Amino acid sequence: MEFSDRLSNLRQLLGQSARQPVEDERLLQLYWNRAELKKELSRLQDERHKLIEQLNKHEATFARNSEQLLQLEEFLGNPETGPHGLVYFQLRALWRASSAKVARFAQQLQQQQADREQRRQVLEFDRARRQQLADFDRRIAAARSRAGMLEAQLKLQETKLEKMRGFWNYARRRRLAEEIAAEREQWDLAATEVTDLSDDRIALEEKAPPALQGISVDGRRIVNTAVIAYAQQLVVAMSAGGLAVLAKETITKRVFDMKYGTREDCSRLMTLLREALAIVKNEKDDLSGLKERTDALRAVAAYRSDADTVPLTDSIGTLPVPVAPVSGLETGNKAGVNVLVDDYWDLYQALLQ
Structure with a gap:
């Protein structure tokens, strides 16, 4: 290759x-x-x-809702059952409006209590700060007095040192110079103490009050008892027509299962509902008697522990069962209405835990 x-x-x-x-x-x-x-x-x-x-779940939900809507249309379109449906939904509207009213009332009380505790905290902070500033003033005055005394002594010693002349004063000048150095060190420490105390005083004077970390247990109990009393007052306000109990039933029962008597009975109920809704939706609350009810509730309210803020249900008592305006609609709860046990107006959502 x-x-x-x-x-x-x-x-x-x-x-x-x-x-x-x-x-x-x-x-x-x-x-x-x-x-x-x-x-x-x-x-x-x-x-x-x-x-x-x-998608399958949404389709099933849509089909179910469409079927329920068709049933509801047939129910409302029937002259025999339609009036019952109207009463039912007006009762639900009364429940929602009352729940919203209780929630707004609770929010207002919560804000008022938070502002009250914040003001109290600021006052306590200012009082403590004034005491601390007075203590700083005393310490600064004492430190300045000591620094001034040391400075005066230092000047005298320096003047004395200047007057010592001649070689025969060498040993005395040396001892005096060491004394002056020691006194100057003490004066430096005293002057530094004055500066540090003054800086700490300025920092304390400029320090902002701490933000409120949360409403106290006692404050939350004050708010909760007032809200419970307010919920009770709403039940009492609607007791004449038994509307509170009837509205509560709409939360657990379907419209198809409810009957409210004859057409005349339904008309009478809707008249009462129109008046009740006007009262509930009125922005100006009628709070007459609420303070007395709240004070009475606070006097008997008991709690499971020192940290609990919601009273025990048995301690708040019950309200008389209102008489239904239509025969046959009497409630099965003969013992009375307990707004906590029955969670009237979605009360637990409004309470501070």
Whole structure:
């Protein structure tokens, strides 16, 4: 074989060995890309299954709601059952309006109590700060007096040192110079103490009162008892027509299961409901008697522990069961109305825990 042929074969072998790592790297990159694509495909398939499940749930909910809406249309469109549906939904509207009224009342009391406790906290902070500032003033005055005395002594010693002349006073000058150095160190410490105390006093004077971390247990009890008394007062305000009890029933019973007597009975109930809704939606609350009811409630309210803020249900008492204006609608709760036990007007959502 010619030398040129051998050289050509050698060059081919060298070229193949040089290209081999590059091809391996490309194959490895393709493998990783394929693995990433498979992972992404799996994720998309899982997401597709979840979306299909959500779509099926929405379709089932839509079908169920459509069926209920059709039943409701037939119920309201029937002259025999329609008036009962109107009373039912007006009672639900009365419940929602009363719940919103209790919630607003609770929020107002909560804000008032928070403002009251914040003002009390600021007053206590200012009183403590005034005492601390007076203490700083006394300490600063004492430190300044000591620094002034040391400064005066230092000047006398320095004057005395200047008057000592002659080699025979060398030893005395040396001792006096050491004394002056020690006194200057003490004066530096006293002057530094004055500066530090003054800086601390300025920082204390500029310190802002701390923010209220939360209403106290006693404050939350004050708010809660007032809200409970307010819920009781709303029940009493609607006791003449028994509307509170009837409105409570709409929370647990369906419209199709409720009957409110004859058409004349339904008309009479809707007249009472119109008057009750006007009272509830009136922005000017009639709070007459609320303070007396709240004070009486606080006098008997008992709590499970010192940290609890909601009274025990048995301790708040019960209200007389109102007489329903329609025969046959008397409530089964003959023992009376307990606004906490029955959670009237969604009371627990308004109370501070």
